[in-house]
Amino acid sequence: xxxxxxxxxxxxxxxxxxxxxxxxxxxxxxxxxxxxxxxxxxxxxxxxxxxxxxxxxxxxxxxxxxxxxxxxxxxxxxxxxxxxxxxxxxxxxxxxxxxxxxxxxxxxxxxxxxxxxxxxxxxxxxxxxxxxxxxxxxxxxxxxxxxxxxxxxxxxxxxxxxxxxxxxxxxxxxxxxxxxxxxxxxxxxxxxxxxxxxxxxxxxxxxxxxxxxxxxxxxxxxxxxxxxxxxxxxxxxxxxxxxxxxxxxxxxxxxxxxxxxxxxxxxxxxxxxxxxxxxxxxxxxxxxxx
Ligand SMILES: [Zn+2]
Ligand SMILES: [Zn+2]
Numbered sequence: 001x002x003x004x005x006x007x008x009x010x011x012x013x014x015x016x017x018x019x020x021x022x023x024x025x026x027x028x029x030x031x032x033x034x035x036x037x038x039x040x041x042x043x044x045x046x047x048x049x050x051x052x053x054x055x056x057x058x059x060x061x062x063x064x065x066x067x068x069x070x071x072x073x074x075x076x077x078x079x080x081x082x083x084x085x086x087x088x089x090x091x092x093x094x095x096x097x098x099x100x101x102x103x104x105x106x107x108x109x110x111x112x113x114x115x116x117x118x119x120x121x122x123x124x125x126x127x128x129x130x131x132x133x134x135x136x137x138x139x140x141x142x143x144x145x146x147x148x149x150x151x152x153x154x155x156x157x158x159x160x161x162x163x164x165x166x167x168x169x170x171x172x173x174x175x176x177x178x179x180x181x182x183x184x185x186x187x188x189x190x191x192x193x194x195x196x197x198x199x200x201x202x203x204x205x206x207x208x209x210x211x212x213x214x215x216x217x218x219x220x221x222x223x224x225x226x227x228x229x230x231x232x233x234x235x236x237x238x239x240x241x242x243x244x245x246x247x248x249x250x251x252x253x254x255x256x257x258x259x260x261x262x263x264x265x266x267x268x269x270x271x272x273x274x275x276x277x278x279x280x281x282x283x284x285x286x287x288x289x290x
Pocket of ligand 1: 179
């Protein structure tokens with residue numbers, strides 16, 4: 001399989017492209033008059049920079065929603081990356097081979113399930129698309145061959161910063177909760193919010209030791225107040241949601257904090273036990289009971 005088949009790209013707004021690793025993670029390319037940014041750099045299983053350079057002729061820097069391994073894998077391909085100060089240590093340390101091995105084990109479980117899912121989808125549901133249909137791993141990939149190089153020394157992003165692309169601005173919103181370094185990027189004029197792992201249509205990951213449920217709830221409540229046309233997300237079957245979805249996510253967090261949620265046992269992508277609070281629009285993972 002050629003590397004280019006690993007990614008799926010499509011425009012979603014003027015000079016904004018989805019750069020998907022379907023079934024895994026979405027990065028987003030946003031171009032202004034003078035330069036472009038790639039919101040996250042993906043897994044690093046396949047080179048992302050040639051894909052991005054096929055979409056824009058502007059110089060491209062990376063800006064991060066947070067430092068988790070599925071969002072920073074392509075950093076070594078770029079000369080400038082930026083992240084919130086709370087993510088610098090994790091970005092600099094890089095993921096361990098053990099983390100990559102766990103991720104690949106999850107991928108293999110997903111790919112094993114995908115055949116049955118595709119068949120049901122074809123017969124009944126018709127939801128799968130090129131955005132979401134997972135592709136086979138390139139041959140020979142394991143945690144030793146998939147070993148992203150070090151990120152460049154990052155620039156820092158802070159609440160209220162403006163990333164100026166020339167005629168287009170992205171405002172940095174610090175939205176801790178999923179992780180202390182999580183940020184979203186708001187293109188106010190176009191009404192676009194890049195939600196990272198703060199807003200997804202699958203489970204919100206609030207179960208890790210570094211997650212902070214009350215902060216996560218406060219961040220989603222803040223996002224729900226924004227005037228947003230489209231939310232561009234990093235994970236799960238839908239890459240793009242309408243702005244009204246932000247209110248549904250915030251309401252789910254508020255109900256969970258208020259004790260108004262049913263918790264069921266589930267497993268996260270590391271196959272670790274968690275509890276899942278299920279709502280109509282989304283769900284939220286919280287730690288398993290001790
Ligand atoms: Zn994450
Ligand atoms: Zn993620």
